[in-house]
Amino acid sequence: MEGWEWQEDPAEYSAGGYHPVQMGDMFNGRYQVVQKLGCGYFSTVWLCQDMVKKRRVAVKVAKGGESFAEAAQDEVSLLQCVLAGLQFLHKNCRIIHADIKPENILLQVDEESLQKLLHDTAAWSQSINLGLKRPGILANQLDHCNIMKMRVKIADLGSACWTYKPLSKEIQTQPYRALEVLLGLDYCTPADIWSTACLIMLLVLLNSWEEFLLKLLSLGNSHQNSSADKALALTGNVSAEAAAQLYFSGLEAQEREAGGGGYKMVLVVNMGLAMGVGKIAAQVGHAAVGLYQLIQEKSTEREMICQWDECGAKKVVVQGSNAAHLMDLQALALSLELPTYLVQDAGRTQVSAGSYTVLAIIGEEEIVNKVTGKLKLLN
Structure with a gap:
């Protein structure tokens, strides 16, 4: 890759x-x-x-030029409107939206502009069905609208909850899910800000989205636009070929999962350190993020993260006896060619500097179980 x-x-x-x-x-x-x-x-x-x-x-x-400057100004204005809307929800209504994503950010346009948008969207859809490559249609749709005069609305409060009474532990669409939610910890309004930051990253990365999407759909995936979108997002929207390779490898992963396989991440906590609950949660977070970042740096292992995500991003936290035990488990995992990440604490609270706190391991469940299958769950 x-x-x-x-x-x-x-x-x-x-x-x-x-x-x-x-x-x-x-x-x-x-x-x-x-x-x-x-x-x-x-x-x-x-x-x-x-x-x-x-x-x-x-x-x-x-880029230089009036059109690029206007696009940048429009982008900032739209984001400011989203943040203003969130501030109203958080401060005035005491509501966490819990599902900020592009589909839930709506633009209000006048009737003439709306008809033009509908016409261009229909033309774009027809070009895909006919196998034609017509980049630029979607990118130019809003040229007929004065974006600066548009009203931005945050829609779909179906997953929303009160700031003082969260209703569910699992919120947000997965690509926009905040770290504390992924780790099963308490969350509040910053979770919405995390999702908004993900939106900003999309604006940074999706400049060539339409061209790449058309190329990907032309490779034989025209009946599954959502899968094409996801493959492009996971590969940074930089290459239709890379996205296609990821998409088809994802199909192989699904086939393996249907056959009884699957991927999971196991986090082994050093119980010999007698860390508090908050300290353990923080160290588990360090381990999960550290392993994820480590894999992202190695192009040969990125596919594993994508397959893990396809399998539901399963995470299990178990108990390890002491530092020596964690090191033995890491050695065994490495011998089985499983990616690992061992956290060494900075020593600011509760434990000495350099203490091994949590070991993270990821891979196919059957192989990971050879390393951690007999360990007790953390409770």
């Missing part, structure tokens, strides 16, 4: 194209460039140091 990263054309670093950026450059006298994060058709994204608030931020630099 090599070659997923989009590479912009150096020739586009010119008037009307990408803005040339160097490490150490300063934006707006405040944001100093640290390194490049990525790019898309409309922009590049840079990791910067906020010299005022002393924190790291991501800065999106749009």
Whole structure:
């Protein structure tokens, strides 16, 4: 699965194209460039140091030209409206929306603009059914609308709950699900902000979405748009070929699951440290995120994460005896070619610096069970 990263054309670093950026450059006298994060058709994204608030931020630099500048302004305006709506829900209504995603962010347009949007959408759908590649239709749909005058509405409160009385432990559509929800911990209004941040990442990554979607659908998946969308999102929307490879490998994973297989992540807690409940929860979170990030850095193992996700992202927390036990389990897991991540605590609270707190292991259930199958569940 090599070659997923989009590479912009150096020739586009010119008037009307990408803005040339160097490490150490300063934006707006405040944001100093640290390194490049990525790019898309409309922009590049840079990791910067906020010299005022002393924190790291991501800065999106749009291409030159009036149309790109307007698109960037529209994007910021829409996001501001979403955040304003969430602030009203959280502060005034004391409501957690619990399902922020693109489908639940609606734009109110006038009748003339609506008819044009419907016409263009029908043309786009017909082009897919006929196997035609007509990129640009969806991207240009809103050109006939004044986005700055649109009203933005947050829709579908079917999963919403009170801030003081959560109704369910499992909320949010999975790609937009907050970390605390994934770990089964208590959640509140920041869960909505996490989902909104995921929306922002989509805006960063989906610049070439339509072109890649049409290419992917042309490879034989025209009857399952949602699967095509998901494959593109998981591969960063940078290559139809990579998305197709991921999609078909996902089908193989589903076939294996139907045959009794499956994937899971097991988190082994060092019970010899006598950590408190909160400390254990934090360390389990470190282990899960650490293992996930480790796999994302290795292109040869990314498929495993996708297959794990397809199987429901199953996670099990079990008890380990002590540090030596965790190290023995890690050695066994590595001998079976299972990815692992062993957390060493910084020593700020409860345990000594360098203490091994939690071991994370992921892989096919049958193989993982050879390592952790006899361990007791944490209760």
